[in-house]
Amino acid sequence: MTRSVRRTRRMMKVTGAGAAALLGLSACSPSGSESATDSGSASGGLSGQVTVFAAASLKESFTKLGKVFEKEHPGTEVTLSFGGSDALAAGITGGAPADVFASASPRTMKVVTDAGAASGTPVTFVRNRLEIATLPGNPGKIASLKDLTDSGLKVVLCDRTVPCGAAAQKALDASGLKLTPVSYEEDVKSALNKVVLKEADAAVVYRTDVQAAGDKVAGVEFPESADAVNDYPITVLKESQNAGAAKAFVSLVRSAEGRQVLAESGFLKP
Amino acid sequence: MTSSSPGRADATDTLTGGPRRGRVRFRSDRTGPRGRGGAPLPLLLPALIGLAFLVLPLVALLIRAPWRSMPDLLTSSEVWEALRLSLVCATAATAVSLVIGVPLAWLLARVEFPGRGLVRALVTLPLVLPPVVGGVALLMALGRNGVVGRWLDDWFGLTLPFTTAGVVVAEAFVAMPFLVISVEGTLRAADPRYEEAATTLGASRFTAFRRVTLPLIAPGIAAGAVLAWARALGEFGATITFAGNFPGRTQTMPLAVYLALQNDPEAAIALSLVLLAVSIAVLAGLRDRWMTAS
Numbered sequence: 001m002t003r004s005v006r007r008t009r010r011m012m013k014v015t016g017a018g019a020a021a022l023l024g025l026s027a028c029s030p031s032g033s034e035s036a037t038d039s040g041s042a043s044g045g046l047s048g049q050v051t052v053f054a055a056a057s058l059k060e061s062f063t064k065l066g067k068v069f070e071k072e073h074p075g076t077e078v079t080l081s082f083g084g085s086d087a088l089a090a091g092i093t094g095g096a097p098a099d100v101f102a103s104a105s106p107r108t109m110k111v112v113t114d115a116g117a118a119s120g121t122p123v124t125f126v127r128n129r130l131e132i133a134t135l136p137g138n139p140g141k142i143a144s145l146k147d148l149t150d151s152g153l154k155v156v157l158c159d160r161t162v163p164c165g166a167a168a169q170k171a172l173d174a175s176g177l178k179l180t181p182v183s184y185e186e187d188v189k190s191a192l193n194k195v196v197l198k199e200a201d202a203a204v205v206y207r208t209d210v211q212a213a214g215d216k217v218a219g220v221e222f223p224e225s226a227d228a229v230n231d232y233p234i235t236v237l238k239e240s241q242n243a244g245a246a247k248a249f250v251s252l253v254r255s256a257e258g259r260q261v262l263a264e265s266g267f268l269k270p
Numbered sequence: 271m272t273s274s275s276p277g278r279a280d281a282t283d284t285l286t287g288g289p290r291r292g293r294v295r296f297r298s299d300r301t302g303p304r305g306r307g308g309a310p311l312p313l314l315l316p317a318l319i320g321l322a323f324l325v326l327p328l329v330a331l332l333i334r335a336p337w338r339s340m341p342d343l344l345t346s347s348e349v350w351e352a353l354r355l356s357l358v359c360a361t362a363a364t365a366v367s368l369v370i371g372v373p374l375a376w377l378l379a380r381v382e383f384p385g386r387g388l389v390r391a392l393v394t395l396p397l398v399l400p401p402v403v404g405g406v407a408l409l410m411a412l413g414r415n416g417v418v419g420r421w422l423d424d425w426f427g428l429t430l431p432f433t434t435a436g437v438v439v440a441e442a443f444v445a446m447p448f449l450v451i452s453v454e455g456t457l458r459a460a461d462p463r464y465e466e467a468a469t470t471l472g473a474s475r476f477t478a479f480r481r482v483t484l485p486l487i488a489p490g491i492a493a494g495a496v497l498a499w500a501r502a503l504g505e506f507g508a509t510i511t512f513a514g515n516f517p518g519r520t521q522t523m524p525l526a527v528y529l530a531l532q533n534d535p536e537a538a539i540a541l542s543l544v545l546l547a548v549s550i551a552v553l554a555g556l557r558d559r560w561m562t563a564s
Contacts, residue, residue, distance in 0.1 A: 086532050107533075154414075154432065159515065161532035182432035183514025184521075186529060194514070198415040199431045 047075035050245045051097060053088040054080060055104035055232065056189065057128065057208050061265040062102070062253075068261070069252050076245055084187055085109075085163065092117050092237065099246035102234040102253070104128070105163040109233040119240065122233035125254050126267040129229055130167055131210045132220040133195050134202040145171065145222045148202055149179050156191050156200045159184040163230055164191070168204040170228035192217065206230070211266040231270070328546065335543055336536040343540040351518045352526040353544060359434065359522060360502035363441035367449045367498045372491060375453035376479065380462065390454075397447045404443055405511025412439065413512075436513035437520050441502035448501050449494035456490025457483070496556045500549060 050069070054062045059082045066078035081088070081098070085108035092098055093115040101118070102125070103109040109122050134142050140153055148155045157179070158165030165184065172179055182200065185191035192209050194200040196216045210219035234253060236246045252258050259269065309317070336343070343349070378390055396404055412419040414429045422428040430436040464486065468478040484491075506524035513520040515529065523545045531538040 084532075156514065159529050159532070161529050161534075181516070183516050184529075185515060186510060186525075190511075194431075197409055197413060199409060199413050 046073040046245045046248055048242045048245060049077050049079060050099050050242055050249050051079045051081065052100040052102065052249065053092060053096070053098045054082055054100075054102040055085045055088070056082045056187070057104055057206055058082065058102055058232070060212055061262045061267070064261050065249075065253060065258055068257065069249055072252070073245065073248065078249065086111075095239075097239070097241070098237055099240040099242055100234065100249055101237055102232060104230060104232055105166075106231055106233055107163070109235070112235070112237075117238055118235040119238045119243070120236065122235035123254070124231045124270040125234045125258075126232045126262050127229045127270055128206045128208055128232065128267055130164070130171060130204055130222075130225040131207045132202055132222060133192055133205050133210050133213065133217040134220060135195065135198060136215060136218050138218045138220065140201050142202055142220050144220075145175055145179075145204075145224050146177060148204075149177055153201045154199070155179065155181045156183045156185050156194045156203045157181040158188055158191050158204070159186060162187055164188040164204070164206060167228040167230055171204075171222075171224040174227035175224040206266075207268075208266040229268070232267075331539060331542055331546065335539050339536060340540055343537050344544065348517055348521075348526065349541060349544070352521050352523045352541075353548070355434070355437070355518065355520075356503055356522040356524075356545070357548070359437045359441055360445075360499050360505075362438045363445055363502040364449075364495050364499040366438060366442040367446040368491070368495060371446045371449040371494075371498075372453055375450045375457060376483070378450070379454045379457035393450050394447050396444050397451075401444055401505065401507025401509075402511050405440060405508040408440060408443060408508065408512040412436075431512060432514045432516065432520060434513075434519055437509055437522060440508040440512040441505045444505050444508050445498040445502040448497040449491075452494030452497060453487060453490050456487045456493075459490075460486045492556070496553065500553060503545070503549060 052062065052066070062080055062082075066080050069078050070076055083091075085103040085105055088101065089103065089108045089111040092101055092112050101109070101112055103112070103122075106122075106124075109118075112118050113122065132142055132145070132148065134140060140147070140150075142148065142153075147153075157168050160166055160169055164187070183194070185194065185203075188205050188209055191203040192205045192213060195203045196213060207219070207221075210217060234250055236243060236250055240246045253262075263269075308314070374393065378386065378393070383389075399407075409416060409431065411417050412422070412430050414420070414423050414431060419430065422430070430439055460483065464482050465475075465478045468482045469475060473481065504524060505522070506528065509520070509522060510525050510528070515521050515525050523541060527538050527541045527545065530541055
């Protein structure tokens with residue numbers, strides 16, 4: 001389905017080639033000049049496929065950035081694959097054909113760098129903070145992390161083996177709180193969904209997930225989340241068949257424009 | 271009865287009458303080609319490939335198992351908790367399936383009613399449904415905010431998600447069709463004239479079911495129960511979706527394996543081996559006794 005969408009988009013691009021080329025040239029000069037000096041000279045001639053493996057939490061923002069990239073570099077095609085960082089990392093070390101990897105945690109990025117699959121050193125491009133997601137209107141009057149320890153509340157956390165669970169545990173430890181959830185969910189989206197479906201009263205998830213859920217949940221910030229901020233590293237991969245375009249994509253993500261898109265999804269500056 | 275005595279089989283046939291006829295003839299059909307020699311190559315080769323395809327991944331699990339650290343991995347209390355919970359819940363789910371699944375199978379096999387084909391299709395639907403879809407459907411029905419679950423919560427303060435009972439419900443939902451299909455098949459093969467004879471002799475229909483039908487189809491019930499139990503033991507998707515994951519309460523072995531895989535693949539392999547060993551032991555132990563007896 002996405003492919004056919006892309007194809008029609010490409011056809012539209014061909015019909016409006018002049019306008020698109022102008023737009024591309026004018027738009028790529030600020031982002032190209034920032035850090036990618038080597039790809040900057042070639043940015044006019046970028047083409048072909050760029051395959052980006054990105055953490056599921058980046059879905060909204062990277063989809064947007066992929067479109068921006070294709071617009072800025074006519075002739076390129078960005079293929080995005082979203083999933084759990086662990087699964088993506090396992091795919092990359094197992095030989096999946098990817099050009100760029102954006103992970104939700106340094107630990108999963110380390111799996112890739114340890115396997116020698118990254119080209120250069122990964123850089124942190126955004127950070128994500130935890131927030132409490134609760135029912136719309138906050139009927140439980142939850143105002144702090146401590147309120148979650150109330151025994152009358154059904155709280156779900158992410159399992160400690162996944163990044164959001166590790167971060168929640170860190171925040172709880174830092175504040176000396178003991179919280180017994182009704183469930184340790186397998187990933188952040190399923191934790192959030194238990195609240196969206198009203199099966200649980202609250203979940204500790206990322207700010208970005210609360211934002212993406214819109215008015216289906218209410219978000220409550222808590223100060224302890226500062227103790228458990230997640231870094232998101234990104235890198236070009238060694239096996240990339242299109243390193244020039246891959247580098248250009250990474251610099252778009254790190255550019256002012258990219259940062260703006262990510263901030264709109266609730267991510268914090270690194 | 272030896273395989274080379276079709277004459278005697280026929281004799282038994284005429285002696286015992288109808289119900290044995292199909293079985294005996296089937297057996298003598300089967301002994302024919304077997305007696306003539308080995309399997310033809312065009313069958314044997316794909317068969318062996320099929321066998322290798324199914325067994326190789328399991329062998330790989332054995333090869334890659336972290337045998338040295340195995341004792342440490344397996345003595346952790348969380349593993350035993352998950353295994354105990356798996357066995358308890360699978361057994362409970364099988365019991366639930368027996369209590370409501372056998373009557374359902376009887377209904378499908380013995381009572382003519384409009385839309386029976388549709389009902390049968392609905393009953394077998396959980397077999398082909400992705401388990402996660404089953405979990406979501408259960409949440410919609412029996413969750414705290416579900417169609418029925420809302421009333422359970424309001425009237426009795428009962429909520430199934432995040433409880434051990436929720437695990438049993440999820441497992442029974444996925445496993446019961448195996449039992450129903452198996453029992454229905456056995457019922458259709460069993461001759462209804464025995465029941466009719468019992469009722470003409472004065473037994474009520476329920477007594478006839480209890481005293482005549484049930485013993486007659488016992489091997490089929492047992493086979494179905496084993497299948498359902500094995501399916502319940504391996505259930506993952508519906509359980510994690512409907513019942514969540516909490517050690518000691520809802521974390522069964524498949525869930526423990528999945529979460530261990532996130533950051534400790536060795537532990538996941540070790541846990542998988544335990545589940546594999548338990549499943550093989552039970553299936554092998556029961557299969558010869560029940561599955562071929564039907």
